[in-house]
Amino acid sequence: MATFDLRQLERIQKVTKADFISRYYRPQQPVLIENLTDTWNGKWTLNHIKSLAGDQTVPLYDNKPAQGKESVYEPVMKMNFGKYIDLIKSEPTDLRIFFYTIKDHCPDLLEEFEYPDIGLKFFKRLPALFFGGGQSKVFAHYDIDLPDNLHIHFEGNKRVVLFGPNQSKNLYKVPLSIHNIDKIDMDNPDFERYPALGHAQGFEVYMKHGDALYIPSGWWHYITYLDGGFSMTLRALPRTPKRFANMLYNVFVMRNIDNAMRKIKGQKWLDFKEQWAHRRANRITST
Numbered sequence: 001m002a003t004f005d006l007r008q009l010e011r012i013q014k015v016t017k018a019d020f021i022s023r024y025y026r027p028q029q030p031v032l033i034e035n036l037t038d039t040w041n042g043k044w045t046l047n048h049i050k051s052l053a054g055d056q057t058v059p060l061y062d063n064k065p066a067q068g069k070e071s072v073y074e075p076v077m078k079m080n081f082g083k084y085i086d087l088i089k090s091e092p093t094d095l096r097i098f099f100y101t102i103k104d105h106c107p108d109l110l111e112e113f114e115y116p117d118i119g120l121k122f123f124k125r126l127p128a129l130f131f132g133g134g135q136s137k138v139f140a141h142y143d144i145d146l147p148d149n150l151h152i153h154f155e156g157n158k159r160v161v162l163f164g165p166n167q168s169k170n171l172y173k174v175p176l177s178i179h180n181i182d183k184i185d186m187d188n189p190d191f192e193r194y195p196a197l198g199h200a201q202g203f204e205v206y207m208k209h210g211d212a213l214y215i216p217s218g219w220w221h222y223i224t225y226l227d228g229g230f231s232m233t234l235r236a237l238p239r240t241p242k243r244f245a246n247m248l249y250n251v252f253v254m255r256n257i258d259n260a261m262r263k264i265k266g267q268k269w270l271d272f273k274e275q276w277a278h279r280r281a282n283r284i285t286s287t
């Protein structure tokens with residue numbers, strides 16, 4: 001089986017604010033921080049969330065990418081939240097929940113944690129939860145609003161593969177999008193069909209309950225849930241003028257152009273972008 005050129009990501013125990021800023025935030029280096037959540041209470045469990053929100057109905061997504069005019073925000077089904085939690089605890093499934101905003105859906109959870117004091121200025125409107133079953137995969141992407149993220153995992157284990165923003169060309173990034181060609185199997189890359197993938201260099205990290213992963217702005221992440229579990233992402237919006245301007249462009253210009261073209265052209269637009277990405281990456285590889 002083919003694999004990417006990946007190094008194990010650095011794991012550290014608690015970190016001071018000054019160290020985090022100088023060693024990771026300023027140089028934009030990802031890191032996994034263990035024990036950062038040790039002082040939080042023991043309520044970060046699926047059972048506790050079920051007791052607070054188990055009677056809600058939640059939208060579920062699977063591993064299949066949206067095709068043609070399908071919206072990426074259109075769920076494959078809806079389910080009772082309590083039943084979904086029972087499902088991911090008892091059997092592997094690819095069904096997942098993304099961007100469950102705590103403030104809107106389960107504000108009681110806001111009482112159950114403290115924002116870590118590591119120098120990131122968190123956007124307090126948007127702490128969000130993500131849930132997945134033992135077969136869930138989150139396609140390779142970076143976040144459209146270019147935040148610095150602290151991604152904290154609970155219950156079960158997950159594998160995260162990270163690539164820096166300078167690897168976009170090697171990953172066959174699709175133009176006007178924040179993901180790469182969705183036919184690429186990130187677990188078994190086809191280096192013959194996609195030769196630039198052979199030049200991609202990244203990091204791999206395994207997360208367990210309570211681990212906090214710092215994902216710097218614009219870093220690609222490809223996530224595999226190894227068991228049923230959930231994570232919380234705390235985001236800090238970009239602070240440099242250049243990144244802030246790029247964020248505004250992504251959210252208000254790029255996304256709207258892409259959505260409009262998709263509505264008009266459907267699958268033809270997706271195929272056109274894919275060919276463009278393919279040609280661009282292969283051209284770079286061959287020069």
Ligand SMILES: O=C(O)CCC(=O)C(=O)O
Binds near residue numbers: 130149
């Ligand atoms: O863990 C997940 O399910 C997705 C997380 C993610 O992509 C993010 O926080 O940007």
